[in-house]
Amino acid sequence: MSAEGEIIHFDNVGLRYGTDREVLSDLTFTLFAGRFYFLTGASGAGKTSLLKLLYLAQRPSRGAIRMFGKDAITMPRRHLPDLRRRVGVVFQDFRLVPHLSAFDNVALPLRVAGHAEKDIAGPVRDILQWVGLSERIDAVPATLSGGEQQRIAIARAVIGRPAMLVADEPTGNVDPDMAHKLMRLFEMLNRQGTTVVVATHDLDLLRKVPESLIMRLDRGRLADPTGALRYPPRKIS
Numbered sequence: 133m134s135a136e137g138e139i140i141h142f143d144n145v146g147l148r149y150g151t152d153r154e155v156l157s158d159l160t161f162t163l164f165a166g167r168f169y170f171l172t173g174a175s176g177a178g179k180t181s182l183l184k185l186l187y188l189a190q191r192p193s194r195g196a197i198r199m200f201g202k203d204a205i206t207m208p209r210r211h212l213p214d215l216r217r218r219v220g221v222v223f224q225d226f227r228l229v230p231h232l233s234a235f236d237n238v239a240l241p242l243r244v245a246g247h248a249e250k251d252i253a254g255p256v257r258d259i260l261q262w263v264g265l266s267e268r269i270d271a272v273p274a275t276l277s278g279g280e281q282q283r284i285a286i287a288r289a290v291i292g293r294p295a296m297l298v299a300d301e302p303t304g305n306v307d308p309d310m311a312h313k314l315m316r317l318f319e320m321l322n323r324q325g326t327t328v329v330v331a332t333h334d335l336d337l338l339r340k341v342p343e344s345l346i347m348r349l350d351r352g353r354l355a356d357p358t359g360a361l362r363y364p365p366r367k368i369s
């Protein structure tokens with residue numbers, strides 16, 4: 133049984149790649165619906181690895197993961213796409229399709245999910261307007277700036293109205309002004325009810341979302357066993 137408002141629960145999860153040492157160990161925490169989480173930690177602490185577990189691109193080596201009330205480890209593989217569709221992902225390197233326009237990149241998840249073309253154009257135009265890119269609707273990624281590509285990636289991640297948005301260093305390639313704007317976009321989404329998880333090693337970013345909860349990884353372990361800490365008042369070292 134999942135607790136009320138719970139989206140994901142990790143119970144004593146560990147991850148190793150191949151036969152190497154564990155890169156994530158003893159992770160026990162719960163993420164709740166509608167919250168805004170930052171995942172911090174030094175380079176190599178395991179942030180990307182933990183995000184991969186959250187969007188089910190990676191299976192843990194041990195432990196249990198409950199997602200949207202379902203056991204994500206033991207469930208038949210054919211059911212995984214249903215769970216994955218409920219999570220939008222913004223990758224560190226965007227992963228836009230190079231030969232597709234901004235419009236077609238954002239439309240992709242709807243087309244893959246089998247939506248009719250007549251139901252696609254409206255939402256795609258709306259979301260491109262929301263991220264401030266109406267004017268670049270026909271542009272291919274190579275002709276867009278890093279910040280513009282990042283916003284296309286965000287639009288694509290949220291077009292299917294996921295319950296949870298996961299973003300890996302979303303401000304890594306943009307200037308402070310754009311970083312601020314991207315955080316405002318994430319906050320707007322969060323206010324509409326989407327649970328947001330942003331991995332970053334930029335501690336200044338944390339201060340931009342005062343309501344956020346902080347999870348800090350230290351060499352693959354949560355730095356505080358309670359998992360999510362409120363910030364402020366707790367200072368992150």
Ligand SMILES: Nc1ncnc2c1ncn2[C@@H]1O[C@H](COP(=O)(O)OP(=O)(O)OP(=O)(O)O)[C@@H](O)[C@H]1O
Pocket residue numbers: 149155173174175176177178179180181182333
């Ligand atoms: N596919 C892989 N195979 C083997 N080891 C990996 C793989 N991916 C990550 N690792 C290792 O796992 C550890 C955690 O890496 P991860 O990318 O999760 O950290 P991170 O906190 O996201 O780092 P960064 O901030 O530099 O992106 C590192 O020691 C890394 O070398």
